[in-house]
Amino acid sequence: GDSVTQMEGPVTLSEEAFLTINCTYTATGYPSLFWYVQYPGEGLQLLLKATKADDKGSNKGFEATYRKETTSFHLEKGSVQVSDSAVYFCALQEDSSYKLIFGSGTRLLVRP
């Protein structure tokens, strides 16, 4: 079945460092791909998405490119801030399906 694999955390970075969180997926069809973020004490929020191959999703300085050839959707940010400390979840959704399939989440801690 479909699945999402994320790099294990926690990831600890200093402020202004470059961030990469790896995400790869297995899917039978042509899914849409998402990154959700959960800040402390809050619900999951959609950070960005991409619906087809080579699409780039971006939001709040974060970017991820849908790579069909490597089945990946890695999250990147050029300069992280303390306020980016959160848990990040990669997810996929098959075409015409309502169900989101998530990875296990990666905790990011940014130190001043």
Next chain:
Amino acid sequence: EAGVTQFPSHSVIEKGQTVTLRCDPISGHDNLYWYRRVMGKEIKFLLHFVKESKQDESGMPNNRFLAERTGGTYSTLKVQPAELEDSGVYFCASSRGLALDIQYFGAGTRLSVL
């Protein structure tokens, strides 16, 4: 516009007891979903309502779990009797009409079964 609301935010019960979680979706959202994250692992789909009808309950772990959505508004998820392995964070989400509409999540209910 109010977001998805879940309560309680945290529930601590003993094994064998019953717990009921509640979710209020965003007004006007026909689709309501329940997901669960156990022991820091991946978030897993439990079930999907369209209005008051269960569209997909393939993720429900066993018959100790009962979800309802009377009148197509709020939803409840009852666990009876609760077991230790039911501990985790239960998320509710809602969306409008189409499959790829964004799902908006609540803050979750953390369930601890002792």
